[in-house]
Amino acid sequence: MLRTHHCGDLRHGHIGEVVSLSGWVQKTRDLGGMTFVDLRDRYGITQLAFNMDTDTDLCLQARKLGREYVIQVRGKVIERSSKNKNIPTGDIEIEVQELNVLNSAKTPPFTIEDQTDGGDDLRMQYRYLDIRRNPVRENLVLRHRLSTETRKYLDSQDFIEVETPYLIKSTPEGARDFIVPSRMNEGQFYALPQSPQTFKQLLMVGGMDKYFQIVKCFRDEDLRADRQPEFTQIDCEMAFVEQEDILNVFEGLTRHLIKSINNVDIENFPRMTYDEAIKTYGNDKPDIRFGMKFGELNAVAQHKDFNVFNNAELVVGIAVPGGNSFSRKDIDKLIDWVKRPQVGALGMVYVRCNDDGSYKSSVDKFYDQDDLGNWAKTTEANTGDLICVLSGKTNEVRAQLSALRMELAEQLGLRNPKEFAPLWVTDFPLLEWDEDTQRYHAMHHPFTAPKPEQIELLDTNPGAVKANAYDLVLNGNEIGGGSIRIHDKETQALMFNHLGFSEEEAKAQFGFLMNAFEYGAPPHGGIAFGLDRLVAILGGQETIRDFIAFPKNNSGRDVMIDAPAPISKDQLDELGLKTK
């Protein structure tokens, strides 16, 4: 037996027992008469003691152990003379009688400590060493708990986990497909699923009633901040449901997860329409842990000679709590920040709300105290606040102010990772106009149903049609999204038509789904949660890479196994492929 206990097991009560432990050498300390070794495994650290006087050979052997050597020891649990209150095994140590080196180790390229000296790239290259570090291991354990609790909860609600295939045909979720050539069908290709969307709908036609799957999805997109080409969804679908049923079940799941992982009770799941979110927060995934709601100022700012505002489509501001304490330099920094190309504002007007009730603005030349008072009213500013105002084209200026709002919240410490503020955003538009291709795209995906009472509008004003589509937002991140689906062939055909598919194209790509709809498809709908993001947020962080065992870098590479990589001429020939 290589071990009787783990390195985190032994306590005061074990004193006197003879035990075996196995693990990695965290460090050795040679104090002359005594040599101490910290032995580490997944469960903790135990101190091993070697005595030069009583067992010289063994002690000499111990002194030669390098960092990360894999060893096994046998010895007696004894009380430590100087206890270490910081670790659970700190009362005891092992008086070693036998030492076996199971494997030696090269010196690791970075320290295996909570705070390591290794940079991102190096840690990715040696991810298996990085995983030995507590923070990474803890993240993986958290992820395991989240998956387990998800399965427990959904099982308790009669959901059935069904696996769906990875080698499929395109399921459009708005990204590019990863393509897999077929050897047996030369010249033909599978696509990896961007999601199991069509399969889960077919499972509803198949009468499974409540489906879920913790599943990998693949999307070939340019990797903007914190995206991965393969990521994991908690994918769900239900039959005979309306939007309300789905929101209820998944509030339940979210409550259960936040309670079991973070021991926090979530009382409310407020709701907000998409239009309201855009108007009030400038984006469709607002962080509602703090205020700074948008106040639209056109009516109270476009009556004077200030042409910047007069010529703008939208003038909009936020009141920054306590912001009047910002120095001139702080404000200049903010102005530079909004003018960065990533944000793209042309400038920023500000108003200081002084403690005596007066206002001091950067546009005092144009606006009097009454005007500024109206701005304060509209942005709900209090004395001591700073009003920041941007202007320009509606969509652009909303995005800019939204970015500024988040930046300020960050600076002011208003984004407390221990606080959880979920929000349903509902009534998404069905379609979205794409300037590049000059046509409408499905905002969610092409299987989302228009609100039944708005189907007629599809012909006259497609952009105004709303869907029973919803996102679950948590702390300013979209953690889930779904919709009520189309379940009849005619509406699905109409939808494809509006998305610019010819009848033949629609049939070639999605004939199987439209056929299935002719065999008694029940009304159905569903949702998918992004598991990576959810676990990151519940873990108090926002970087999903830290919660994935073997993530890819920003260029989509796995730097550890060095993939993607060229394939041999033989493999190419077998697949009937030529590369440039």
Ligand code: ASP
């Ligand atoms: N398939 C959708 C997605 O991946 C989720 C859904 O509509 O259920 O976003």
